[in-house]
Every structure is written in C-alpha cells, then in structure tokens.
Amino acid sequence: MTLNRRQFIGTSAAMAAALSAPMVKAQGKPRVVVVGGGAGGATAARYLAKDSKGGIDVTLIEPTRKYYTCFFSNLYLGGFKEIEDIGHSYGGLAAGGVNVVHDWAIGVDRDAKTVTLAGGGSVPYDKLILSPGIDFVEGAVEGWGLSAQNAMPHAYKAGSQSELLKAQLMAMPEGGTFAMIAPPNPYRCPPGPYERVSMVAHFLKQNNPTAKIIVADPKPKFSKMALFQEGWANHYDGMVDWIGEDFGGGNVSVDPNAMTVTIDGEETKVDVCNVIPAMKAGRIADLAGVTDGNWAPVNATDMSTKADADIYVLGDASSQGDMPKSGYSANSQAKVCANAVRGALTGSKVFPAKFANTCWSLIAPNDGVKVGATYEATPEKIAKVDGFISQTGESADLRKATYEESEGWYTGITSDMLG
Amino acid sequence: MRVFGIIFGVAASVISTVAVADKFGDPAAGEKVYRQCKSCHQVGDGAKHRIGPQLNGLFGRQAASHDDFRYSKALMRAGTGGLEWHADTLDAFLENPKAIASGTRMSFRGLKNPQERLDLIAYLRVFSDSPANIPEADPTASPTDHDIDPAILALKGDPEYGEYLSSECTTCHQTSGGDDGIPSIVLWPEEDFVLAMHAYKNKNRSHPVMQMMAGRLNAEEIAALAAYFAVLEE
Numbered sequence: 001m002t003l004n005r006r007q008f009i010g011t012s013a014a015m016a017a018a019l020s021a022p023m024v025k026a027q028g029k030p031r032v033v034v035v036g037g038g039a040g041g042a043t044a045a046r047y048l049a050k051d052s053k054g055g056i057d058v059t060l061i062e063p064t065r066k067y068y069t070c071f072f073s074n075l076y077l078g079g080f081k082e083i084e085d086i087g088h089s090y091g092g093l094a095a096g097g098v099n100v101v102h103d104w105a106i107g108v109d110r111d112a113k114t115v116t117l118a119g120g121g122s123v124p125y126d127k128l129i130l131s132p133g134i135d136f137v138e139g140a141v142e143g144w145g146l147s148a149q150n151a152m153p154h155a156y157k158a159g160s161q162s163e164l165l166k167a168q169l170m171a172m173p174e175g176g177t178f179a180m181i182a183p184p185n186p187y188r189c190p191p192g193p194y195e196r197v198s199m200v201a202h203f204l205k206q207n208n209p210t211a212k213i214i215v216a217d218p219k220p221k222f223s224k225m226a227l228f229q230e231g232w233a234n235h236y237d238g239m240v241d242w243i244g245e246d247f248g249g250g251n252v253s254v255d256p257n258a259m260t261v262t263i264d265g266e267e268t269k270v271d272v273c274n275v276i277p278a279m280k281a282g283r284i285a286d287l288a289g290v291t292d293g294n295w296a297p298v299n300a301t302d303m304s305t306k307a308d309a310d311i312y313v314l315g316d317a318s319s320q321g322d323m324p325k326s327g328y329s330a331n332s333q334a335k336v337c338a339n340a341v342r343g344a345l346t347g348s349k350v351f352p353a354k355f356a357n358t359c360w361s362l363i364a365p366n367d368g369v370k371v372g373a374t375y376e377a378t379p380e381k382i383a384k385v386d387g388f389i390s391q392t393g394e395s396a397d398l399r400k401a402t403y404e405e406s407e408g409w410y411t412g413i414t415s416d417m418l419g
Numbered sequence: 420m421r422v423f424g425i426i427f428g429v430a431a432s433v434i435s436t437v438a439v440a441d442k443f444g445d446p447a448a449g450e451k452v453y454r455q456c457k458s459c460h461q462v463g464d465g466a467k468h469r470i471g472p473q474l475n476g477l478f479g480r481q482a483a484s485h486d487d488f489r490y491s492k493a494l495m496r497a498g499t500g501g502l503e504w505h506a507d508t509l510d511a512f513l514e515n516p517k518a519i520a521s522g523t524r525m526s527f528r529g530l531k532n533p534q535e536r537l538d539l540i541a542y543l544r545v546f547s548d549s550p551a552n553i554p555e556a557d558p559t560a561s562p563t564d565h566d567i568d569p570a571i572l573a574l575k576g577d578p579e580y581g582e583y584l585s586s587e588c589t590t591c592h593q594t595s596g597g598d599d600g601i602p603s604i605v606l607w608p609e610e611d612f613v614l615a616m617h618a619y620k621n622k623n624r625s626h627p628v629m630q631m632m633a634g635r636l637n638a639e640e641i642a643a644l645a646a647y648f649a650v651l652e653e
Contacts, residue, residue, distance in 0.1 A: 047586065328590060335586040351583045354635070356590070358628055374631055385635060388627040397499045405591075408600025412591040 037062030040314030041131030078199030092419030132282025218250030321381025360406035368403030449542025493522030581647025
C-alpha cells in the first residue's frame with residue numbers, strides 16, 4: 001500500500017478511525033531495527049526483508065562479524081566439527097537487503113523510538129525487535145564472575161569461549177578431572193550441558209581414558225535425562241559422576257585461582273572447570289526496560305513485549321510460556337513475529353501464530369536423540385500442543401538416522417536464518 | 420514398532436468382522452495383477468533380487484531390510500523409522516509408492532483400483548509364512564484406513580498462505596532442494612505432497628517430527644503448502 005502525500009492527508013481521518021489500520025508513513029519506508037544476529041534476530045531480519053520485498057527498511061545491529069552457532073558447538077568440543085564449520089558470516093543477509101551494522105546497541109529511547117549505538121549515533125525505528133540471547137546472573141556461582149571466564153570458561157556463547165574450553169580439555173593431564181557447574185532452570189538449550197558432558201566424555205575416551213567428569217547440578221532432573229544416562233552407561237561407563245540437587249549439587253562454590261570446586265562442603269582440585277551460571281535476558285532488554293525479573297515477558301500472538309507494543313523480544317531473552325530456550329524456538333518465534341510486524345507496518349495479511357521446536361543431541365558417534373513439540377498462542381502464553389521424545393533402547397540404525405537428521409537440520413536452519 | 424497395525428487394530432475392533440472378511444482379496448485374480456510387477460520383481464521358488472528385491476516372506480518384514488539389496492535412502496529411512504510390510508502398509512504403498520517413501524526407486528505410478536490392490540496383496544500373501552501355521556501371523560488381506568477423501572485431493576491451496584506456513588518447514592528442509600539427512604520437499608507434484616502429508620497426519624508414515632508437524636495442519640493448510648512448494652524456485 002503506497003499513498004502520495006495528498007492522498008494521505010485526504011484519507012488520514014478515515015485511517016485513524018480504523019483500529020487495525022496499518023501504520024503508513026507520510027515519508028519514507030517503515031523502519032524495523034533488529035538487535036542481535038542469532039537464531040531469532042537473523043531470521044526475523046531476513047524474513048522481513050525477503051517478504052516485504054524492499055517495502056520495509058530493515059537494520060540488523062550485531063557486534064560480531066562472524067556468528068558462531070551455539071547449537072553444534074558441543075560437537076566442536078567432541079571433535080565432530082571444526083570451529084569454522086559452525087562460523088557464519090552475515091553476507092547472505094546483506095545480500096538479501098538487510099542493512100547489517102556491526103556495533104553494540106547500548107540503549108533504547110522508547111519515547112524518541114531510537115536505538116543508541118556504542119560507536120556513536122542512534123538508529124530510529126518504528127518497530128524494534130530485540131533478540132539479544134543470554135547474559136549471566138552475577139554472583140550465581142560463588143567465587144565465579146566474568147573476570148574468571150578465562151580460568152573457568154562458560155562456553156555458553158559460542159566462539160572464543162568454545163575454543164578456550166576445547167584447548168583446556170586437550171591440555172588436561174592424564175587421568176585429570178573435568179568439572180561442570182550446570183545451570184538452574186530456565187536456561188538456554190536445556191539438553192546442552194548434558195550433550196556437552198557426552199562430547200567431553202567422547203573426547204576423553206579417545207585421548208585420556210582414565211580422566212573423570214564431575215557434574216554439579218542444582219536441578220533434581222534434566223532434559224532427556226533417561227536418554228543421556230543410558231548413553232553415558234553404554235559409552236562412557238564409570239567416567240561421568242552426576243551430582244544432582246539431592247546430593248548437594250546446588251551447594252557449590254569455585255576458586256578460579258586455586259582451580260578448586262567445593263560441592264556440598266567437599267573441596268576437589270580440578271583441571272578444567274566449565275561454569276555455566278544462571279542466566280538472564282541479554283542486557284539490552286534490561287536497558288530497554290522491557291524485562292520483569294530476569295526475562296522479558298511477551299505476548300504469544302506476535303512476541304511483542306508486555307511493556308511496549310512497538311518492542312518485540314525473541315528467543316532466549318523472552319519469557320513466553322512453554323517453549324524451551326533454543327535456536328529452533330527462536331527461529332520459529334522470529335517467523336511469527338516477522339509476519340505480525342510486516343502486517344502492522346504494511347497491511348499485509350497476518351496469519352495465525354504456529355510455533356514448533358525440536359532439539360537434537362549427540363551422545364556418541366552416530367548416537368543421536370531428539371525431543372520436540374508444537375505450540376500455539378493462547379491469551380496467557382505460548383502453550384504446548386503436542387510433543388515426542390526419543391526412547392531408551394532404540395536401534396543403532398534409528399539413532400544414526402536421528403544424528404544424520406540433525407546434520408540436515410543444521411544446514412537447513414542456518415540457511416533459513418542467514419540466507 | 421507397528422504404528423500401522425495399532426491403528427488398524429482399533430478400527431477392526433469397531434467394524435464388524437463380517438465386513439472385514441468381505442474385503443479379503445482373491446489370490447488368483449492377484450496373480451494377473453502381479454504381471455505388472457514381474458518386469459522388476461520375482462516371487463516364489465528360487466526368486467532372486469532383480470531391479471527390485473524378491474518378494475518372498477514379505478509380510479511382517481521391516482521395509483528395506485534385505486542386506487543384499489541396494490534400496491533408496493528414502494525407503495531405508497522409512498524402514499529404520501518403523502515401516503513394516505503388512506496388508507495395510509502394502510496397500511498404501513501399492514496405491515502410490517511415493518506417498519509412503521518419497522524417494523523410493525520403485526518407479527511405479529501405483530494401482531488406483533482398491534480391488535486390484537486387495538487381490539495383489541492376497542497373492543503376495545501366499546509367499547509369506549501361512550497364518551494357518553502361525554496364529555499371530557498377518558491376515559491374508561484386509562481393508563485399509565489410509566484412503567483420503569477425493570475432496571481433500573481436489574482442494575486448491577492458497578500459495579500465499581503456503582508461503583507463510585512453509586517457514587515452519589524450512590527450519591529443516593532446504594528451499595534449495597538440498598538433501599542431507601533430511602529429504603527435499605521442493606517441486607513435488609501437489610498430489611504426492613498432499614498424500615504424503617496426510618499419511619503423516621494419519622500416522623501411516625512413521626517419522627515423529629513429521630507426524631507432529633502434519634498432525635496440526637488442516638486439509639486447506641496442507642493444500643496451501645503443496646501449492647507453494649510445487650512451484651518453488653530458488
């Protein structure tokens with residue numbers, strides 16, 4: 001829908017009367033700013049540019065020039081992928097008409113409707129989509145802070161942290177100890193810590209078979225627990241010691257200088273310590289004032305925030321209901337959001353929201369498992385409709401097919417996100 | 420796993436047994452129908468694999484399970500996922516092989532006549548272990564529940580709606596048609612696409628993700644997706 005200035009003035013009274021009337025700018029195209037180029041933000045930017053066919057001015061603000069997927073970064077630790085296999089450029093998005101700005105978004109002025117950049121200047125928006133992923137809750141693990149992330153990496157944002165953890169894993173002395181401090185709910189990628197345990201165990205079984213893995217976990221149970229525990233018993237018998245909440249797994253402190261971990265009063269000297277602290281929405285969501293506690297509550301129909309109808313939050317940073325925090329979920333939410341935002345700005349047809357998620361995990365070579373569900377928008381939240389999970393005792397052929405399927409999904413979702 | 424069998428079992432317990440018995444095929448008539456299969460398949464004493472695998476002992480066997488025959492990846496995937504050959508699965512496969520395993524190498528358009536399928540299945544049943552000897556063996560032939568209403572096939576999909584819905588598919592399936600670990604779904608004939616999706620929806624195809632995805636799509640939505648993907652160009 002395009003109107004020249006005179007038509008616009010002539011029809012503006014009628015437009016104002018129609019509640020569902022799209023926003024029509026007297027001058028220039030409607031502007032969408034997306035902050036964060038991961039599974040949520042990149043997908044939203046790409047779909048908005050693609051589906052509006054140039055009718056919306058889409059700017060993506062993302063500080064890094066190369067995006068390393070958090071999904072499959074455990075496979076890098078296990079030696080199944082090279083780091084470059086999980087690294088992607090933003091060239092495809094730029095070619096698809098997205099204005100990619102490599103900078104940090106450090107503030108949002110909701111009255112002026114602008115995003116402030118660390119490099120100076122600001123970017124105006126009609127609709128703002130925040131997809132900043134996660135940050136860590138300060139003081140969540142006693143003795144650990146971001147200043148200790150080199151001694152005890154989190155490796156829960158992929159890239160240099162993944163490489164650091166891999167280097168430390170490779171440098172472990174024979175028979176050494178790898179410790180993981182697992183996070184409390186809710187957190188990014190529910191099966192992620194346990195897939196990581198599996199991949200570390202696989203690496204150690206090949207290279208350092210007398211080494212041990214200790215997991216201190218504040219939770220009594222975790223995603224795909226039966227499948228992982230079956231897999232650890234089958235492939236890595238006796239190597240993994242999982243200490244859950246019942247055994248004091250939540251009562252943990254670390255000393256990054258001494259490289260010790262104290263679990264329920266018992267101090268252990270370790271060689272590598274992977275601390276995955278409690279999480280919260282990426283900082284820009286807080287700065288925009290759309291969070292309530294650690295996360296940003298959103299409306300299920302379009303991912304708009306409860307705090308501001310022109311600001312949307314996707315993926316890990318959002319508090320939406322039943323969907324797990326995963327790359328697949330963020331990608332799914334981004335498409336619903338992009339459809340709704342395009343409708344609001346250009347009057348295009350808005351279709352009902354449908355969401356889905358599947359998480360594949362690799363336990364050992366050719367031993368893949370998955371869990372998934374579909375979701376719908378209700379007035380209260382994104383609500384689960386239907387789901388499935390891999391079963392214990394499945395055939396080796398089925399597990400291999402599941403792993404191969406995850407490889408296919410990786411190719412699919414990365415091209416769906418980044419073009 | 421016998422997804423198909425479970426569904427049939429439920430249906431059979433509701434339908435009267437007389438109605439079921441009336442639908443058994445005639446092996447003698449089936450032998451004539453089988454002539455169409457003979458250029459690729461052998462069955463009976465001394466049968467060997469040719470262009471297609473030999474068909475002795477077919478009933479109750481996992482699809483694509485002869486170690487010494489090279490199957491399509493699609494049929495292997497279906498077998499691994501739980502597809503077994505029984506009267507009901509064979510009936511669906513024979514009606515349109517590509518609706519059950521999209522990438523099957525069996526280049527056969529399918530038998531549209533239900534009676535011919537029943538007769539052929541009854542004929543092939545002769546070359547599997549006999550129910551008389553094995554009480555729990557498959558019945559000779561049985562009605563099916565996979566037929567889809569011709570009105571569903573006649574639906575004209577809205578490609579614009581299909582494009583929106585397709586974004587749920589493209590998280591896994593590549594729009595480029597690339598096929599590694601997950602099959603290509605672009606440029607399919609619309610009818611095959613619709614049949615395949617309804618086979619997942621009705622749980623006649625075995626993949627849990629696809630059963631879930633197709634399960635909540637209605638007939639118009641499936642038609643819309645078929646319309647969109649049928650003409651998708653990169």
